[in-house]
Amino acid sequence: MSISAIIVAAGSSRRMGFDKLSAPLLGKAVLLRTVEAFCAAPSIDEVFVVSPKERFADLLGCKFPKPVHQVDGGADRQDSVEKGLHALPQGTTIVAVHDGARPMIAVDAIEDCIQSARQYGASTLARRVTETLKRSDSEGFVRSGVDRDNLWFMETPQCFQVNVLRGAYMQVREKNHLVTDEVSAVELLGASTHIVESRKPNIKITLPSDLDMAAYLLNKENSPL
Template identity: 40%
Template sequence: MHLLIAAAGSGRRMGADKNKLLLNLAGRAVLAWTLDAAFGAESIHWIGVVGQNKDKESIMDLVVNTSKPIQWIEGGETRQESVKRGLAALPADATQVLIHDGARCMVDPAFFDKCSEEMFSGQAVIAATPITDTIKQVDSHGLIETTLDRSVLWAAQTPQGFVVEDLKRAHIEAEIRGWSVTDDASLYERLGWPVKVLESSPSNIKVTTPFDLSVAEALLEIR
């Protein structure tokens, strides 16, 4: 299985002056923990790290002496553009790809393998967790319009897995139609293509704020 890691994060919401993936988490960079999970997944045999050139040296310093081939890929101005560039940089023999946010540093290596297994039949997959909160739909004035049925609501995560040629086609369609999305499964949704939800652990958090960083450190302490 080929894996693309989206690593072009910023430190804006973290209040940091650098890529949040390079911030310290329990003595190591956030991204180092993500990479550890990728290295530990038996099904993954190639990893592409998609990021900004200003971070290239710092990120590639995290992947010296690894057992799996790592390729640096220059990202774009948006996540969507970065993934598209990542797809273009895949080896010619890549038929399926997992895409994972570098900020989801608590992912379990076995979950990468679970996604890979589900994809053998050509099925697109997405990690997600069931919503447990009561969700309100609110108008532009901050007033509640309705309460959504949480029994059918899931919080989307990564990894997400796809047939390479299908995902490339989806990105081409997005460019033609002017679609802007925040994850690749959304492209499939707009095209009416099926995506299977795989329930992942609630610990598969995305480190975005200082609070998230504290949660991740606490989770590492009890591993």
Template identity: 35%
Template sequence: MSEPSRDKRLWLVVPAAGRGRRMGAERPKQYLTLAGHPVLVQTLARLHQAFPEARLCLCLDPDDAYFDPAWVPFGEWRRSPGGAERVDSVRQALAALADEAHVDDLVLVHDVARPCVTVADLRRLLANLREDAAGGLLATPAADTMKRDDGHGSVARTESRRGLWHAQTPQGFRYGLLCRALDAARARGLEVTDEASAVEALGLSPRLVPGRRDNIKITHPEDLALAAHILAAQREESPPTQANEESV
């Protein structure tokens, strides 16, 4: 890692190496058309609207035949090979930044399949991260009744939703902390489903930053149509100038 001799930078890590098997489509979900553009294009455009000066590391399958570099709106960006799992892609992206990133630089990791995150939520998350050494993530309080199954497809009991949150992305942490957390999780053989869980395993408590519920993750076929409706609704609710800025 570089010496602390310059201003801190903001890095964006976007894992985009998934195959999207649950979508059952002819191509990975990040390349499916959403409101006239690939999902990946919509997601990168939204991140660029919030953080035009950030530096991007885009994690792509080495054999990706769909990606077009012209889709990237960032002036400074690099491509990093994606891994077998999302956490592997993030680790490889962090390694690719090692010669430039300072331990205290902020790194935001965002799912490529979350194109509906709002600029306001992105900027509010960053403001919170600057004040919290443990990092944080966008999240929403659980609103539905939570059921625990019995392992055979029936209800075992109802769980209290008090204090439960649905984790979203981006999730943001200092570069040095995130590297340490992911390395420690791998050494201990821990399953890491998001960056926050690795940081939690160090005994830290990332901040929960309330975000909008329409920051959905496109996972199943019906999610694509829902995302299109969300983007249209967001354009309708934005002031005319902002709506124009947020179109790609």
């Protein structure tokens, strides 16, 4: 019985204009910070980085306290996650799937999601919607408000009992669906995913300005009071 992490890091970074996962963030590559966080989580036994070999090469000189493996990515996110699932060793009971571009993930958030997946079968880190939401018409004019109670922004990690996620992706393939995260895949099974509230910064690096924000937040986190 073991617990593994799949770090999804196979994207092309088109919106950034450069490889965001190799970009330096306070002296360390974004992807390196992400992998280090999962290696620091007590429940994680090994880490599978789904990425091109060239990107994984940035990690080869690093010493990690746990096994870190490279897995070739697929044509899209769900293909990459499936490749990660195929790479898991026999006996893996829980898997945590995480965006490589979320380098600020807190170890306690990882642990909370894993514990939730143990109990409920599926869990996700998510952040409450706190801003005002409006619905528009097709021409871009505001037409009505949206009740934000019980609305959440999905984040990662998303953690699952392995048989649940594998069954979900079988459904995705059989029904020829395209999903953007693992919770969406599990929904096709009719299964419920338990929410673990995200209370610390867990920014996803998507635009160049996100690197600046992440650096600011890390500096603030590490500054003495």
